[in-house]
Amino acid sequence: MRVAVDAMGGDKAPHEIIKGSILAAQQLRDDDIILVGDENTLSRELNTYGAIPKNITIHHASQIVQMDDPATYSIRQKINSSITQSIELVAHGEACAVVSAGHTGATVAASTLHLRTLKGVRRPGIAAALPTRQGVCLIIDIGANIACKPLHLFQYGVMAAVYYRCIFGIENPKVGLLNIGEEDAKGNDLVKDTFTLLSNSNLNFVGNVEGREIFDNKANIVVCEGFVGNIILKFAEGLSMSLLSTIKTEALKSFWTKLGLWLCKPAFEPLKAKMDFAEYGGAPLLGVNGICIICHGRSDSKAIQNAIKVALKLSKYKVNEHIVSEFEKINTLTAHVV
């Protein structure tokens, strides 16, 4: 199988993207990586590594989507961008999956346009892993769709359950609905109607999940609209960094607390590892007809390496076939829902 990697996307592109791709390629036996981007730049960068793994090739793309390009502009005016060209490789069957740490909006727009959605899927959604006390909680959607209907949210639950099964090996993951109270009747119209759809489904629906319960493993998957998901994911990043920096600043104020912090260091390591998004190998855009892994803009080689692994795992598990088969089962149930 072949994974197309957008080598020009991300704060640390192309250096870390290429490094991550080489690390991944070295561990692959029968799979290949296609680096997509400016041929000269990529060749020069690859040559610094000496022997290039045979399973890495270059696919030329002359343009780059800049972070301040509007997503719609990028798909119309930059059809030769590394993002669009990577996705085109999947659309034409030349790759099974795409990995990009570039412009998220452009990746979502180009994937939806060129790969199209899977049969029955109304809107694709991005599922991101949030570390909790005892594992991870998958939040879907974190920003692909900010004008949600109940059916979109319901479908996110179905798709995320298939994905969770594939990646985390839990057969019947608990699905929750992000809301402002635990009671069934809480929330705005969107969540109330979604609650009904989820309650009547064959998902392992555990009801409403409040903000604080995300960390209590009440649910393996938490469904929310992209606007809310995006805000809480970034909020989690800001809050974690703020807490840790406050502890550090305070600890550096005296000799004994400084010593204490030094001794305590190993206790912070598992936390840092947990909080390191690079461990999770990016967030899949679920619902498009192809595998698309969206990585954090700050992704380093480890993040890219893991994202490539996840992309291949999803392809081999045939996650999209499983999603389509789930949708065939539920389509009769939701056929009347607009």
Added chain:
Amino acid sequence: MRVAVDAMGGDKAPHEIIKGSILAAQQLRDDDIILVGDENTLSRELNTYGAIPKNITIHHASQIVQMDDPATYSIRQKINSSITQSIELVAHGEACAVVSAGHTGATVAASTLHLRTLKGVRRPGIAAALPTRQGVCLIIDIGANIACKPLHLFQYGVMAAVYYRCIFGIENPKVGLLNIGEEDAKGNDLVKDTFTLLSNSNLNFVGNVEGREIFDNKANIVVCEGFVGNIILKFAEGLSMSLLSTIKTEALKSFWTKLGLWLCKPAFEPLKAKMDFAEYGGAPLLGVNGICIICHGRSDSKAIQNAIKVALKLSKYKVNEHIVSEFEKINTLTAHVV
């Protein structure tokens, strides 16, 4: 001035509510506290303290709003509840402010019904303080209004700026709009239209604020709809507890990290103080014709004591008169907005 305290509301009522009221009363010279609740229960509890401050009286209320009572039911069927009776005292001019750690929905509904909104205000909103690296960020709304229009959000900005000036002494606080990106054109229709209103106002509007920027002091006030505000506030609570408990669990695993944690303890104290909602004296429901302070359900005596102080400070500052005067200035600006 007199503050009505709902003595039956909150997880630790009436014990901690009464204790907090006594602590506050002992520090007041010319102000009084009216404890609202079941007369027998309150008298019995007060008697355990020996000498009761002369500036504390009891106002009998025979009913209690339970946490699982729907808000609409409570205002219709429990008109003799401690919440409604406390608010009635303000409505009838017998108290200048109400403090409650009881059912938030019932407090919002009863306040809106009995106090009415201030002239020009469309919807009241709850403003809560979130500790950041260098101070606090005020989030409005955190759950009073989950069906927001742009004008509601805009008005939250105006009211919160007056409140911030009063409590934190900053003349022209920075107001931001919670959104999924920094660029002006980001977000759903609600935030886009709110962005325009805020941009054209005389507020110190700093533009869109992303989830992670809340902790960077980009804005003193962050405006959002109640659904999102409620989720992130509870999310912050869950994430902070999860992070600290992970550090503790890991540190207790070996002798040296355990010793380190013990030495490091003083470094955690400022963080704990920052995170302690009791320090902030509750969250005001801004926009009703009276002062209403909503406390956390888990409020202890310190939280109640601080909430009473805040209530009196707002009354003396005549925060509502300032809000009305601000609204008179802006009404010509927003007269065409529905």
